[in-house]
Amino acid sequence: MVIGKIVKSNSHTDYVCQVYGPGEVGQPPAREDYAFGTFVRVPLNKGYWLVGIVYDTQLVNPDFGRLGPRLSPQSELAVFSPDYLNEKATLVGIAAVGTTGGSGQSQGVPALASSADTLVERMTEEQVRSFHEGSPAPRVAYAPLLLAQGSPLALYLLRRVVERLLALFPSYASMLSVLQDNLVWQSQIAPIGDTR
Numbered sequence: 001m002v003i004g005k006i007v008k009s010n011s012h013t014d015y016v017c018q019v020y021g022p023g024e025v026g027q028p029p030a031r032e033d034y035a036f037g038t039f040v041r042v043p044l045n046k047g048y049w050l051v052g053i054v055y056d057t058q059l060v061n062p063d064f065g066r067l068g069p070r071l072s073p074q075s076e077l078a079v080f081s082p083d084y085l086n087e088k089a090t091l092v093g094i095a096a097v098g099t100t101g102g103s104g105q106s107q108g109v110p111a112l113a114s115s116a117d118t119l120v121e122r123m124t125e126e127q128v129r130s131f132h133e134g135s136p137a138p139r140v141a142y143a144p145l146l147l148a149q150g151s152p153l154a155l156y157l158l159r160r161v162v163e164r165l166l167a168l169f170p171s172y173a174s175m176l177s178v179l180q181d182n183l184v185w186q187s188q189i190a191p192i193g194d195t196r
Contacts, residue, residue: 003029004092006042006118013096013109013145015042015052017120018089029122034092036153037160039123039131041100042114048101050114051123051131053146055157056093094120095149095157097142098131105131107141129168138169138176155187 004019017040020028034040034054041049096114098107123131132138140161146154162180166173 001029001033002119002121003034003040004120006114006116006120007091008116009113010093012113014149015094015096015114017092017094019092021089033122034090037157037164039128039164040094040120041123041127042094042118042120044099044101044110044112044114048099048112050096050110050112051098051100051105052094052096052120053157053161054092055095055146055151055153058091058093060087060089060091062087095146097145100127100131105133107131107139108145125168128164132165132168137172138165140165140179155183159183159187 002020002025004017006015007018008016010016017034019034022028034057036054036057038054040052040054042052044050096110098105099110099112100106132140140158143158146158151157159180162176162183166176166180169176
């Protein structure tokens with residue numbers, strides 16, 4: 001399912017996607033389609049995709065703070081101002097964590113970058129499983145990349161990823177549970193001892 005398009009980047013691995021709203025596509029995505037921790041993919045070139053994870057959401061509302069009178073109420077804009085553009089938008093941050101396609105998948109900093117206006121689509125469960133399949137166990141080689149970005153949400157994002165992997169790889173539940181327990185400790189207990 002297509003959720004939106006790339007509108008800018010903050011770095012080689014940090015993208016901003018504008019989520020499609022009502023009237024922009026036939027069936028706009030539901031909030032669950034771009035929830036925190038959702039895996040998405042963006043086409044790079046023939047057969048190759050950039051893989052990313054939704055890590056942030058921003059709501060844009062240019063009307064906020066405008067206290068002056070309006071010539072037409074919101075409900076009558078379609079009739080009296082048919083050229084009015086709704087400038088409200090939902091933006092999601094996407095952390096690029098690898099590539100997939102062609103001969104397989106690669107986790108870490110992708111060599112190629114995306115382009116503006118490129119469509120972003122939610123990955124299926126099978127695509128997420130394939131991206132994490134390793135030999136012999138599932139791989140999360142991009143974890144250091146997410147942690148190095150310094151976001152306060154990075155540990156929570158990794159916890160969400162591990163929860164998803166537990167459902168996709170039940171035979172590796174004991175190994176993934178160790179990683180999950182470590183991330184829980186780091187996100188809940190370790191900050192108490194931080195005296196910076």
